[in-house]
Amino acid sequence: MTEGRAPALWALIPAAGVGRRMGAERPKQFLRLGSRSVLEHTLGIFLEHPAIRGVVLVVGSGVDSDAMELPSAGGRLFLVTGGAERADSVRNGLEFLAGRAGPEDWVLVHDAARPCLPPEDLDRLISLLQHDPVGGLLAAPSSDTLKLAGTGERVERTLDRSSVWRALTPQMFRLQALREALDAAAASGVAVTDEASAMEFAGAHPRIVEGSPMNIKITQPEDLEVAEIYLRRQQRLRNAG
Ligand code: CTP
Ligand code: MG
DSSP: OOSSSOOOEEEEEEEOOOOTTTTOSSOGGGSEETTEEHHHHHHHHHHTOTTEEEEEEEEOTTOOGGGGOOOOOTTOEEEEEOOSSHHHHHHHHHHHHHTTSOTTOEEEEOOTTOTTOOHHHHHHHHHHHTTOSSEEEEEEEOSSOOEEEOSTTOEEEEOOGGGOEEEEEEEEEEHHHHHHHHHHHHHTTOOOSSHHHHHHHTTOOOEEEEOOTTOOOOOSHHHHHHHHHHHHHTTOOOSOO
16 A cells, blocks of 8 residues: 555466376366367456456466467566466566555456456456455355255255355455465465355455356366357357357
8 A cells, every 4th residue: 555556457377287187198277179278268367357467377387388479468477487277377467566566456366267257256356355455356156055064965055045155256456465475375285175165264254246257167078068158148258160
């Protein structure tokens, strides 16, 4: 808040996973959806957004960046090497950003494996959170009735569906606060699978912004077909082969 300029917006795309559950010949972010890779679809959403100053792409250490067919980005795309877990990859990306962004700048962390993020959801997240003290995340309500399991695979009770959300990405937090939260979680040995969990661990209450259930994380082989349908519906699947 001490800076003399409005906080900038940055995107950070963790793409250093191996895609174990997908079981393909290469990590799922490099599989094709139409004429482009999953990763190119995802990057496009952020590189084409006029309010986003730069995109930090976190890739695995063995990845040949020349073979990645990255979109031309006019110097707005930065490559960083990832770590063992998603949170480690995000921390590496944040460390890089700390060298060129302000501590109060916003960082939008978005899984490479979510190419179907509707651009209007990104716009809504930014506009609802840009003056928020904490930040928040896109999330989707559950359409199923939810059961809390007890012991022996038996239902303990039914959860109130209206108070349970599925965490999606992007998750939007301020650079320094998010760095500190992820560092603190790591130092305490707490495994966090999203940025909001780290912020919660630090005592914050991230804001929930309802997003489209089309914003799936490609995880299993059948998710690729679903992603193609959603991209086509958004008219974002060009020259589909
Ligand atoms: N990711 C990362 N660094 C890791 C692990 C995951 O940057 N060490 C990224 C993935 O590339 C993906 C996102 O975090 O874009 C979400 O992770 P997930 O869906 O779990 O991808 P994978 O870890 O690759 O898949 P799996 O868990 O099935 O191996
Ligand atoms: Mg994983």
